[in-house]
Amino acid sequence: MLSDLATVVRSKNAGPFELTFDVLFSDPSDYQRVIRSGQLSVQSFASLYGIALDDVLSVIEFEPALAIKITIKRMRSSGALGESDVYGAQQHAPLLQLEIP
């Protein structure tokens, strides 16, 4: 599972209209393994969170930080009617369970 390989898995607003997820590794081989697995993609993220492919704005690999970043469209702007997480800081849990072969 991703939580066994990553040292940081977090979510946070990137501005009031986007939600961004960071997956950070301390070991380059774990980082490479997750990238090679292809399990962290627009498709897998959309299906994990039950959202449309178009709502996944980007999946970016950032080697200097051994990081993979996923940014999605927020369900609603931060604090708008029906809000459940103003800072977007507690939306990461499903990502922890992502199976990495």
Next chain:
Amino acid sequence: MIDGQACNQWGVPILTTHITILSPTAILGYGFPEASFQEGLSRRPNAIAVDAGSTDPGPYYLGAGQSFTNRDAVKRDLAPIIAAGLHLSIPVLIGTAGGAGAATHLRWCLDIVQEVLCQANRSARVARIAADQSADDIIKALTDGRISPLGPVEPLTEKDINDSTCIVAQMGVEPVIEALNQRPDIIVAGRCYDPAVFAAVPIKAGYPEALAFHMGKILECAAIAAVPGSGADCMLGTLDHEGFVLEALNPDRRCTVASVAAHTLYEKSDPRYLPGPGGVLDLTSCRFEQIDQRRVRVMGTQLIPSEHYTVKLEGAKPIGFRTIALAGIRAPDLIPQLDQVLEDVRKIVFQNFESIDETEVSVMFHCYGRDAVMGKLEPLRHLVPHEIGLVIEVVAETQELADTICSFARSTLLHFGYPGRQSTAGNLAFPYSPSDISHGVVYEFSLYHLMDVDDPVSLFPVTVSLMGLE
């Protein structure tokens, strides 16, 4: 050039090989240890800069003109910062004063500055930089086709602009340099690109903009980029013409390549390209180097100037008044059929108040323990918990109406006779009496757009005055 001496764009000779900026805390009011701050001062910084704002706490603070930080906590931080700035004769720069950087926030922060100066028996030249924009000017910009959405945002309408209680533009470094040119002791800036107050002194002195902004990007969060990270501890940045060095001033914290590189991701959608007023920071050829146990050097950052100078607009509009009620549910026969029960309660509410329809009043039930945190994103919604924390939320046009509907929804649910009910005395466990809380005005972000501007300075007027003791 003056007598062979290299000059910056303002004709100021470049005399120094490096310049040092002290960042005491991630947000003014979050605090910092005295020892870290003193260590920072002992390095003879050229300026003390601090970010005071964020959109993270949501639209309320901009819309209502309130600060999300506590006044006493801000004053506690400002007293030693201002005293040190005056003692060392170095500028103190505060960005996005009052949390959201509109006029009321600026006044709030200046009032604290005045109090600090008076209590220290000091006076100081204070430059204030306003960031508010009038609805008329924004409507004109919209009509001229100079406004575009920033990210997945709806196109702006004239109604959004008119409905907004407050519209600010995010200033770049230029207005801050304009203020520095008037040699103030303290700069209190309205809504501000976070790195601008950190980059202004180096850029004015002729240091590379790309490096100054990148250093500012990291310093604005103070020791968050260290390990262990903290938003309430000091960070020092030292910039030369080829790179910059970051150092956490608390000996218990270190800057590592991993911690600094990872911070580049924080609250950004793309760590490689960081857009700001006037240009995009390009980190694709950036290098991070561990120079000793506790310090990291950063090099290679580029700045790609924008074709048109743009500023970010932020606005918030009121959408109604909120009333909430908190209650717990433990009945094992109720929890599995909760969705149906809540739907029935909602129908009864709107049947009882026939003159009100669901487009005017929002009745929401947040079921903590099931899916209240993630809503539609929750993959485990099908699991049946043994306990639910329920928030009944009503948003309506007036506080009285929100109170009425919330009260009625609460009492209806309390005594609702669902199928197979065994606990016939009541369905809700209230932790408080009174059970309902009138929560006041609800705001939404109404503007999050980019505006093309011809002059990066004129939108942000600078005024300098003597404050503190007469």
